[in-house]
Amino acid sequence: MAFDRVARRRWKSHLFAGLTLLCVVAALIPLTSIVWTAFDRGAPALSVGFFTQPLPAPCGSAQTHCSYGGVGPYIEGTLVLIALSSLIAIPIGVLIGIYLSEYGRRGIGRVISFFTDVLTGVPSIVVGIFVYTLTLDYILKTGGNPENVYSALSGATALAIIMLPIVARTTEEALRAVPDSVREAALALGIPKHRTTLRIVLTAALPAVLTGALLGVMRVGGEAAPLLFTAFNNPLGYTGVTQPAGALPTMIYNLYQTPYANWQADAWASALVLVLIMVILSVASQIVFTRVRRRISGGQ
Amino acid sequence: MSGTTPNGAPPGASDLPQEMKGRQQSSSKMAYMAVIAVVVIVVIIVLAGWQLGWFKSNSSTPATASCPAPVSLTGAGSTFVFPLMYQWYTTYTGSTVNYESVGSGTGISDISAKTVDFGASDAPLTPAQKTNASGILQMPESAGAVAIIFNLPNVNFAAGKSLNVNGSVLAQIFLGTIMNWNNTPLQTLNPGLTLPIDPISVQHRSDGSGTTYAFTQFLSSASTQWATQVGYSTTVNWPVGTGDKGSSGIAGAVETTQYSIAYVDLNYALNNEIHFAAVENPTGAFILPSVNDTASAIADSKDSTNLPLGTGNWSGVDVENAPGAKDYPIATFTYLMFYQNPYAAYGSSYTLQKAENLVNFLNWTIHAGQSYSEGLYYVTLPSSVVAADVVTLDSMNYNGAAIPQAACG
Numbered sequence: 001m002a003f004d005r006v007a008r009r010r011w012k013s014h015l016f017a018g019l020t021l022l023c024v025v026a027a028l029i030p031l032t033s034i035v036w037t038a039f040d041r042g043a044p045a046l047s048v049g050f051f052t053q054p055l056p057a058p059c060g061s062a063q064t065h066c067s068y069g070g071v072g073p074y075i076e077g078t079l080v081l082i083a084l085s086s087l088i089a090i091p092i093g094v095l096i097g098i099y100l101s102e103y104g105r106r107g108i109g110r111v112i113s114f115f116t117d118v119l120t121g122v123p124s125i126v127v128g129i130f131v132y133t134l135t136l137d138y139i140l141k142t143g144g145n146p147e148n149v150y151s152a153l154s155g156a157t158a159l160a161i162i163m164l165p166i167v168a169r170t171t172e173e174a175l176r177a178v179p180d181s182v183r184e185a186a187l188a189l190g191i192p193k194h195r196t197t198l199r200i201v202l203t204a205a206l207p208a209v210l211t212g213a214l215l216g217v218m219r220v221g222g223e224a225a226p227l228l229f230t231a232f233n234n235p236l237g238y239t240g241v242t243q244p245a246g247a248l249p250t251m252i253y254n255l256y257q258t259p260y261a262n263w264q265a266d267a268w269a270s271a272l273v274l275v276l277i278m279v280i281l282s283v284a285s286q287i288v289f290t291r292v293r294r295r296i297s298g299g300q
Numbered sequence: 301m302s303g304t305t306p307n308g309a310p311p312g313a314s315d316l317p318q319e320m321k322g323r324q325q326s327s328s329k330m331a332y333m334a335v336i337a338v339v340v341i342v343v344i345i346v347l348a349g350w351q352l353g354w355f356k357s358n359s360s361t362p363a364t365a366s367c368p369a370p371v372s373l374t375g376a377g378s379t380f381v382f383p384l385m386y387q388w389y390t391t392y393t394g395s396t397v398n399y400e401s402v403g404s405g406t407g408i409s410d411i412s413a414k415t416v417d418f419g420a421s422d423a424p425l426t427p428a429q430k431t432n433a434s435g436i437l438q439m440p441e442s443a444g445a446v447a448i449i450f451n452l453p454n455v456n457f458a459a460g461k462s463l464n465v466n467g468s469v470l471a472q473i474f475l476g477t478i479m480n481w482n483n484t485p486l487q488t489l490n491p492g493l494t495l496p497i498d499p500i501s502v503q504h505r506s507d508g509s510g511t512t513y514a515f516t517q518f519l520s521s522a523s524t525q526w527a528t529q530v531g532y533s534t535t536v537n538w539p540v541g542t543g544d545k546g547s548s549g550i551a552g553a554v555e556t557t558q559y560s561i562a563y564v565d566l567n568y569a570l571n572n573e574i575h576f577a578a579v580e581n582p583t584g585a586f587i588l589p590s591v592n593d594t595a596s597a598i599a600d601s602k603d604s605t606n607l608p609l610g611t612g613n614w615s616g617v618d619v620e621n622a623p624g625a626k627d628y629p630i631a632t633f634t635y636l637m638f639y640q641n642p643y644a645a646y647g648s649s650y651t652l653q654k655a656e657n658l659v660n661f662l663n664w665t666i667h668a669g670q671s672y673s674e675g676l677y678y679v680t681l682p683s684s685v686v687a688a689d690v691v692t693l694d695s696m697n698y699n700g701a702a703i704p705q706a707a708c709g
Binding site for chain 1: 415565649650
């Protein structure tokens with residue numbers, strides 16, 4: 001009797017373990033499919049020249065030899081746009097998160113929190129058009145040349161607006177996960193609130209805050225829509241904050257629409273490169289986070 | 301006091317390691333902060349360097365003494381012309397040109413908002429769009445044709461032959477009055493073929509498109525019912541059919557839908573080796589589209605020798621149904637749009653040097669640039685159209701003064 005029950009429970013446990021495994025596999029199917037398709041269709045373009053050569057002339061069915069390339073400047077552009085938008089969004093987002101968690105837990109803070117969530121849901125193309133309109137309006141009011149509306153800076157601003165609510169909300173959640181007893185202990189020792197927040201609460205939550213920042217970077221790294229109206233395009237990649245900038249997602253969008261086989265292969269290979277950049281960023285930051293975490297716990 | 305350590309802490313085996321640990325912790329934190337500070341400083345220096353152009357090789361090569369120093373020009377619009385435009389601006393050395401293929405509609409709104417130096421559109425400006433952008437000029441910089449593509453399984457064509465269609469039958473198919481492949485008017489055009497009884501699946505563009513503009517213009521001149529009921533524009537209210545986005549969407553739909561018919565840029569059909577129909581021209585010949593037969597069609601069309609000025613209204617220009625025996629009947633221009641007086645349009649920050657860069661580049665596209673057309677399956681402009689474009693470019697001025705022109709790049 002008892003044996004029966006144990007066997008049944010063990011069987012149930014196996015069943016559910018199997019089901020969760022199945023779900024993991026199901027979740028991995030789209031990812032592997034994307035990576036495989038990009039690899040398969042981009043294979044002819046993948047070579048050293050793909051990174052070092054400029055984008056070749058389009059190659060129609062009449063030509064027998066097609067060349068590939070041109071991803072280099074766009075990798076540069078994407079990395080610079082990610083860096084610029086992180087410089088804008090991460091400090092502001094972390095400060096918003098600190099306010100929401102440490103100072104504004106009720107009243108206006110809850111209103112801000114609600115609108116931060118709303119901002120997360122705004123479609124990225126709308127953010128692009130918003131930044132475009134705002135920049136153009138400013139330029140026209142100050143009597144500048146409307147052509148300056150397209151720049152790396154306005155592209156980074158659009159990306160930063162998309163990143164901001166993600167960073168703010170994850171920071172807030174991370175800080176809230178730090179037990180109140182830690183804050184009380186610090187305050188009881190006579191440490192002022194701002195120092196408690198910055199040196200004790202934020203430090204304890206640092207790995208989670210950094211994970212939030214990484215999520216924000218991942219979110220914007222693959223965005224094409226907000227860049228069409230802001231960063232525009234630039235075959236040279238990045239040439240200055242006030243100049244238009246090229247990025248991998250917009251390059252993929254432009255090339256895939258064309259009828260030329262070599263450009264379409266370039267677009268697929270660029271998609272693969274974009275996924276790889278995200279994987280490298282993720283792995284690199286995981287290594288840094290582990291170090292940070294070890295350092296924090298090592299100090300206790 | 302005897303028994304104290306040099307730094308004044310009381311002796312005790314348990315205290316010492318803790319103190320050391322604390323010191324170690326704060327020094328490692330200092331190191332951590334120092335690393336962050338260094339990284340931030342390096343990032344700032346690298347960004348500043350980029351800004352100042354440290355990492356760019358200065359390989360500007362002025363062509364002749366009369367050429368202005370190259371500046372950066374921006375253009376936006378047509379996805380159709382993007383590959384040709386890319387070929388142009390990577391070959392041309394007189395200026396750095398930066399083109400974003402966002403679609404003809406966005407190209408027109410961008411040049412109207414003056415956020416670019418030139419816009420590109422496969423359809424001309426409507427009179428309303430023209431009033432919206434005062435001082436705007438438009439000129440054809442390339443041309444194309446519309447191919448009729450279809451999916452007829454189990455129908456075998458003789459070598460060099462294809463499905464025969466004409467404007468009237470196409471209008472009836474797209475109006476929904478011819479619903480089956482073996483319908484009499486269609487069968488009559490194809491005497492040697494046994495067409496199936498299956499219903500025709502009509503596919504059309506769902507997005508605004510210059511290809512739709514040219515195709516519906518062709519249907520309007522072939523059928524009064526089409527002209528009154530539907531008309532021609534970049535988007536129309538289709539009586540029947542399924543919409544697909546972009547040339548790739550149309551081509552994909554025809555490939556996967558049996559018994560379907562659609563229209564696509566000739567350029568797209570040729571590069572992807574999609575089968576297309578022979579279209580009847582005014583002499584009664586059925587012509588399979590090719591770049592050469594489209595070029596001769598544009599040269600022969602009555603409007604090509606009677607083009608409006610750059611400032612004029614191009615929305616009535618029709619280069620279809622040319623009278624030549626071998627002319628393909630569905631031909632179309634694609635346009636560049638820019639301002640006649642950049643100083644007045646953009647303000648005093650638009651330098652004469654930039655205006656010279658713009659006019660020299662535009663001039664290059666309609667002369668030397670045309671030699672790149674055929675290899676990419678674009679239609680080379682006939683000399684009558686180039687002559688009209690030259691008049692348009694010569695009418696440009698910088699705050700009233702003529703803009704010096706030079707052959708650069």
